[in-house]
Amino acid sequence: MTSPLLRALSVLALGGVLLSTALTGCAMPAESSSAPESTDEPIASDGSSGAPQAAWLDATAFVLKTEGDACAPHIGDFIAGEQSLEIVLVEGDDEMCATVRTPQGTYVALPAAFDSSRQVELTVTEAGREKTELTLPGLADGEVIPADRMAEQTPAVARIDDHEIAVLTSGSSTCPPGSGTLTALSETEGSVRLHSHTDTICTRDLVPQITFVAARDIAADAVLTLEGHVDADGAPIVLTFVR
Numbered sequence: 001m002t003s004p005l006l007r008a009l010s011v012l013a014l015g016g017v018l019l020s021t022a023l024t025g026c027a028m029p030a031e032s033s034s035a036p037e038s039t040d041e042p043i044a045s046d047g048s049s050g051a052p053q054a055a056w057l058d059a060t061a062f063v064l065k066t067e068g069d070a071c072a073p074h075i076g077d078f079i080a081g082e083q084s085l086e087i088v089l090v091e092g093d094d095e096m097c098a099t100v101r102t103p104q105g106t107y108v109a110l111p112a113a114f115d116s117s118r119q120v121e122l123t124v125t126e127a128g129r130e131k132t133e134l135t136l137p138g139l140a141d142g143e144v145i146p147a148d149r150m151a152e153q154t155p156a157v158a159r160i161d162d163h164e165i166a167v168l169t170s171g172s173s174t175c176p177p178g179s180g181t182l183t184a185l186s187e188t189e190g191s192v193r194l195h196s197h198t199d200t201i202c203t204r205d206l207v208p209q210i211t212f213v214a215a216r217d218i219a220a221d222a223v224l225t226l227e228g229h230v231d232a233d234g235a236p237i238v239l240t241f242v243r
Contacts (some may be wrong), residue, residue, distance in 0.1 A: 002182040022096035023203050046117070050101065052124040052132045055158040055166060057107075059066050059143050061114045062150050063158050063166045063210050064106040066126055073127065073204060080111045091127045104131035105166060105210030109151035117142025140243055153208050155226055157192075157239040165215045167192055168208060169229065175202035187219045192239070193227040 051065035057063055066073060076090035087108065110116060117136075122134040157167040167180060178197025184190040194211050220226075221238065226237040 005059035014180055031142075050103075051127065052134065053160070054108075054122060054134050054136055055160055056116070056136060056139060057158045057168050058152075058167070058242050059139055060145060061107060061109045061153075061156075061169065062120075064108050064122075064124065065160070065166070065212075066104050066106070068104055068126070069099050069102060071095040073106065075106065075108075080114070083114065083118055084123070085111075086114055086123045086125075086128075088125045089127055103212060105212065107153070107168065107210060110145045110154075112145050112147040112191055113145045115142060116134075117144075133241040135143060155229060155237050155239060157224060159220060159241045160212065163214060165192075165213050165218070165224075167194065167211045167213055167226070168196065169211070170225075171209050172202035172204045173205050173207045175199055176209045177211045180211045182215045182218070182224070183212050184215075184217055187217060188222045189224075190215075190218060190222060191225045191227050 049122040053065045054062050055065075059068035064087065068091075071092055073089040074092055075087060077086070079086040087106075089106070101209065110120070114120065116138070118138045120136040120138075122136065123131055124134065125131045139147075153168070153170055155170075158168075160166055165182070169177065171177070175196060177194040180189055180192055180194040182192050192213060194213075222241070222242055224239040226239055228238045231237055
């Protein structure tokens, strides 16, 4: 029996690129036997033509990838059912945005009572586009989200496909990282450096930021050092893929 619907707000961030459905921790397209007869029917994402895609960052949150103009989308509606989420993305009001197609990343924290050890069904509606259905597989190290805990938003990494990762950090909403590079030391070890492409004055707020980084020949159990970032004790931040 479906639980009562909950409504919540989530946070936005920046990023983008393709998603493989064959990798643990990545969203798999929902099954679809035929094309929808109307635009009101959800379509299954196959990772092509800039369709929305998603991957786990940790056991409490995931990254949602879309493509649009140079302005990041906003979550206009966020509806939670029983292990299902409906996310409606909207364009910002009065924003002047370059029309070039740009990959975007949105940080999404799971609502209370969701169980990340079980699969999560997503329905994503982009501004001016059709609904898309995605399925996030359950995690071996998943957990039930307690009602009294906020998402930590600590640095994390999601494996998008064999050629790309998504890195979660936090920083000014006006100065997001523009790109990143991965230096592979071996199949199971590497370092990630993020680059800022802005010369604007940065506000002092802190928001989640998603940077998508090309990553070839990196194993699912790889350990990555995030250059230029340290934890509260001053130690280098080490990222691993959630499974």
